[in-house]
Amino acid sequence: MLHTLKDFSLRAGSLLAILALSACGNLSQVTGQGTTDKPVWPDPAHASFTNGSYPNLDxxxxxxxxxxxxxxxSLLGRPHFSEGFAGVREWDYLFHFRTSNGDETCQYKILYDKDMLARSFLWKPAACADVLNGQKPAAPATFALSSDVLFGFDSAVLTTKGRVAVDRIANQLRQRNDASVTVVGYTDRLGSEPYNQALSQRRADTVRLTLVNDGVEPGRVxxxxxxxxxxxxxxxxxxQSELIACLAPNRRVEIVASGSH
Known part of the structure; x- marks a missing residue:
């Protein structure tokens, strides 16, 4: 009898521990009003609903x-990630939408208040909210520039032609409504890896600063x-001369604009 009670007690303790953990499954710090200042998005690769779904827009x-x-x-089905079982105030979905440019993948988050009523509805990227207005999410724009045009050999100072090229892109970015602009620098394989990494960062920083000086909001870049x-x-x-010429496409700076305010 004592052994049976002991087993029951252990099983009950394990169950309580599982329930306690499941009640703390929120990814973000959700307030009692169903809001968060810093939403945390799950990795799409970890969706429990394999590969997400194509929702009914209506x-x-x-x-x-x-x-x-x-x-x-009843409208969207179960959430697509395993945040927990009880007391969870955050549901995450992985949705796909058909567009003329192919499928667009979006993450959708619903936050609940302390009474388990839905209060906040978030998208990643934010432009995915446009699908509800009959618009497709804006496709990212990529501007690729040869670093040989932007910079002299072994330099992170913009050439005259390079400045003109970046000014032109800045003008286009000011006319767009992108949430983020990422400047990515690349080098070829000549030289040591640490040196190339540092050079690519200096060149990316130079282009970023030029975009900001040209009026692109610094917080976006x-x-x-x-x-x-x-x-x-x-x-x-x-x-050597032939190898340097052949590797020219690898020496580049890419400016990627995506999302919307």
């Missing part, structure tokens, strides 16, 4: 403030150097 448009979990479940990674071409060793 059902998605019916989701609104003050709805219960049962009401949202970031810069990253990726050194000799992601080469566009592979070249055999040969004469």
């Amino acid at each position: 059902s998605l448009r019916l989701v609104g403030n003050g709805m219960t979990k049962d009401q949202i479940y 970031s810069a990253v150097g990726k050194g000799e990674s992601a080469p566009l071409v592979q070249c055999n060793n040969g004469k």
